[in-house]
Amino acid sequence: MVVDDSIFHNFDIDASANSVAARLVSSDTDLSQRMFFHTVDVMDLTESLKGFDVVFLAALVGMDKKEKIKVIEHLEKHMSPGAVLMLRSAHGPRAFLYPIVEPCDLQGFQVLSVYHPTDEVINSIVISRKLGGDGINGDVHDHIDQASDLACNCSKIHVIMNKKKNIIEEFAGEEQLT
Numbered sequence: 001m002v003v004d005d006s007i008f009h010n011f012d013i014d015a016s017a018n019s020v021a022a023r024l025v026s027s028d029t030d031l032s033q034r035m036f037f038h039t040v041d042v043m044d045l046t047e048s049l050k051g052f053d054v055v056f057l058a059a060l061v062g063m064d065k066k067e068k069i070k071v072i073e074h075l076e077k078h079m080s081p082g083a084v085l086m087l088r089s090a091h092g093p094r095a096f097l098y099p100i101v102e103p104c105d106l107q108g109f110q111v112l113s114v115y116h117p118t119d120e121v122i123n124s125i126v127i128s129r130k131l132g133g134d135g136i137n138g139d140v141h142d143h144i145d146q147a148s149d150l151a152c153n154c155s156k157i158h159v160i161m162n163k164k165k166n167i168i169e170e171f172a173g174e175e176q177l178t
């Protein structure tokens with residue numbers, strides 16, 4: 001991957017998010033010429049997804065776990081074998097802000113790396129590769145087993161976070177009634 005002459009296609013469902021992003025990069029003549037902005041729902045992208053070596057998925061594309069998994073399944077269906085998916089996840093109490101994506105949620109992908117920052121950066125990063133490309137299927141099951149081990153604690157934390165979210169929603173509901 002050569003970032004210096006890579007071309008970036010940015011897809012956002014919200015036109016105003018695209019125009020803010022386009023303004024942000026406009027001062028960099030080189031980069032802005034390699035950035036293209038498309039206002040579209042990622043769930044409507046099919047064939048065009050096959051053309052990308054790397055897909056970056058933002059944290060809030062899929063506001064909860066169920067929606068997020070639908071997006072991941074859609075990407076798995078349409079990305080090219082061997083292409084890389086980099087997505088943002090969360091860890092521990094940061095699950096209040098962003099959905100947690102666990103390695104076991106990435107069906108059809110080989111999880112390469114999971115990084116949970118311990119500083120002020122909020123999002124974790126999960127890097128994976130769509131299965132089916134040349135020479136990458138050999139020890140997939142080992143990776144998936146290792147990844148599932150990694151996932152165990154996240155699952156427990158997720159259950160706790162979901163319970164807390166429900167309690168907060170109940171409080172909010174009670175406040176509206178009073």
Ligand SMILES: C[S@@+](CC[C@H](N)C(=O)[O-])C[C@H]1O[C@@H](n2cnc3c(N)ncnc32)[C@H](O)[C@@H]1O
Nearest residue numbers: 011012013014017040041042043058060061062
């Ligand atoms: C947290 S922001 C991402 C900000 C920034 N692009 C990043 O990754 O750091 C999430 C963005 O995803 C967009 N989004 C949410 N659902 C989407 C979908 N189904 N298709 C395309 N964009 C979507 C929102 O409009 C919002 O601009």
